[in-house]
Amino acid sequence: MTESTRELVIVGVGSAPFDALLEILEERKTVTPAELKLVIADESEADPQVFANRSIAVQPIKDFAFSADQVLLLLTSDDTAKAALNKAEDAGAWVVDAAGITRGDETVALIHPLLNAAQLQSVERKVVAVPAAGAAMLAEALFPLKSRLQSVEVVLNQPVSALGKSCVDATAAQTARLFNGQEPEVDETTGQRLAFNHLSSAEALLESGHSFGELALVLELRRLLGDDIGLDATINTASVFHGQLANISVQLDDDADLETVRGLLRNGARLQMRERPSAQDAVGSENTLVGRLRSGLIKPGQFNFCAVSDNLRKDVAINCVQIVHLLLKNH
Template sequence: MSESDRELVIVGVDSAAFDPLLEVLEARKVVTPAQLRLLDTEDSGADPQVFANRSISVDVLEQFQFAPEQVVVLLKGGEAGRAALAAAESAGAWVLDGADNTRGDDTVAVIHPLLNSADIAGAERRVLALPAAGAAMVAEALAPLADQLQGVEVLLEQPVSALGKAAVDAMAAQTARMFNGQEAEIDPAIGHRLAFNQLSSSEALLASGHNLSELALVHDLRRLLGDKVAVDATINTASVFHGQLANVRALMAEDVALDQVEALLRNGARLKMSERPSAQEAVGGEETLVGRVRQSLLNKRQVNFCAASDNLRKDLAINCAQIVHLLLKNH
């Protein structure tokens, strides 16, 4: 079967990542309108979507028949996402999980198209997972230092869009109410106001003091960097819609000169040096911004720097589109 005869099925039109993914797929001509199928749950009431000047209907997920020639991208989590995953895998389709349905499952290969796309050929199952957006960005930034890397500590400032479209809508509504002198309604699932706020954790804490997203970030980084690299992570939520920034502390195996580190980062794939990286500067771009490289005052083997990227467009949509292209073409 030729590449043009295969279908791309996207599950989850209501996801915050859906619009950026559709834009990237169209701009890069990964698939034609005839190859694209869109699905969502029966109660979603999703309207048809425009792709390459064609109107694409949104079919009902519960009634859809998956097939072996399809590549299925999951942007929907929860019970519906897990059911779609099981049905698509049972049908023999390739599945790319971008919604944490396979979180913590070591039988599923975590794939970053820039770092380990060759692992697709040896995947245990026809199910792959995108790394969490923060993990994709940090692993990309650390890749030039991998040979000397001993440990890494990440403080990720994630935007509200990392929590999903409902959180984006909630923060927009809270902002509007506050500008009108009204009290902002608080989502009980988060327990705090999103607008004009900064959260130490947007999720319930585990016994260790971490939350599940932090452990998922650690898990994905270790899968991408290797088990020999010690990893710890903290995720705060900043009151911005899009764009993420991480403070990264990299512990090297031996003393290393800053000019050498900067040279390695400057030559890293999809990295762009910036004196003072910001999340806003990164939004809409296709590179990870890296800057503020400095030696730790506590440890001569530790190098600190900042990384910023567009969490939806770059770290989810572009990475997803590249993996989809590989699956349609080679697998």
């Protein structure tokens, strides 16, 4: 099989990370226009998409034939994506799940391209999952401290784009109505107003009081950092379109000191130290920005800091493109 025969198939045209993904694929020349295929539901319609100055047709799934020469990238978790996953795996193609369809399936490797890409060499199935944006950023920020971590508590402030394209559109419409002195409609997905609001949870709560997203975040961090680390997470939603911010409290070995922690974070892969990082600083960046590092006031070995990143471009699009590149070239 030659490199020229490999194709990238994407399900998720119009999803929140789709535009950023096409930009990264074009910037890095991961695939040519002839090697890019776009698939949608049979009953849907979508205009051709522009990629590298070429028009790429969007094909209904019923008309698409999967093959072992392809890598399928899933950006949505709808029925079309699930059907595409089954068809692609049956055909022997690689599948990259960036939508959480396979979350909780231990036969599917969870791959962060910076932290454990070597696992692609020994996966059980040709289906791999990409961490959700929050887990991807937090794993990068915590990985330099991994050998000394005892426990981690996280409060993740996610933007509305983490909830999907429909929530971005709803926030924009609500903002326009508020600026015009009109009462906005409540968002159907969350049951709450998104514009000029801060949600304690955008999801319904489970019996434990956690949301599904919070437990999923803990699960993915355990798979990336190890089961021996105590983890707890809170996810709320801020009324911003893009860019996520997490406040992180870690418990390290009692002999850890502030300058050691600072040095470890400064040398972390794709980490950049800032005194007071903001989500706006991170949007468009390919780095996770960390800062506000300080000793905790409760007990020795506790340190607090924050991390921010571009949740769509960096933590979904770039991570997906890096994994796709490895699969197209080496597997």
